[in-house]
Amino acid sequence: MTAATKILDPCCGSRMFWFDKDDQRTLFGDIRDEQHVLCDGRALNVEPNVIMDFRSLPFEDGAFKLVVFDPPHLTRAGRDSWLRAKYGILTSDWRDDLSKGFAECFRVxxxxxxxxxxxxxxQVKVSEILALTDQRPLFGHKSGKREKTHWITFMKRGE
Structure with missing residues (x-):
């Protein structure tokens, strides 16, 4: 991490929504480092700058100005499915995992x-997820064909 690094994406996956997938201000992390060929022949590469677990981030408190938290959202997916390859999968302790993830993201x-x-x-309602943190969102937006994807913005409160 350099002094220019101001953004953390601890679950970067294949960096799908990033306009600049190599943004120099951003540290891209993920628990996975793997390559896949999708059914249509496209490559899907999960290649983080640093292997990390969002439940236990290896950074000092307050180290980042912006954190992008896009954890896996699937509780079920076929072992070799493209959905699992693209998004990852939650563990059976997903509530505890995501609660720890929020706490860690807000800590750093x-x-x-x-x-x-x-x-x-x-598979899991956003209301169930927001109940896992005591931080309150400022605003959000639904997107996608069925408006199932939520983009939610928080600003960390002072202690």
Missing amino acids: LATDGVLIFKWNET
Whole structure:
């Protein structure tokens, strides 16, 4: 991490929504480092700068101005499915995992820093997820054909 690094994406996956997938201000992390060929022949590469677990981030308190938290949102997916390859999968302890993930993301976020949270509620409702943190969102937006993907913005409150 350099002094220019101000953004953390601890679940970067294949960096699907990033315009600049190599943004120099961003540290891209993930628990996975793997390559896949999708059914249509496209490559799907999960290649983080640093292997990390969002439940236990290896950074000092307040180290980032912006955190992008896009954890896996699936509780079920076929072992070799493209959905699992693309998004990852939650463990059976997903409530505890995501609660720890929120706590860690807010811990490494500077006071008044911004957390962008992305969640697809196909299998788990966003209301169940927001109940896992005591931080309250400022605003959000639904997207996608069925409006199942939520983009939610938080600003970390001071202690």
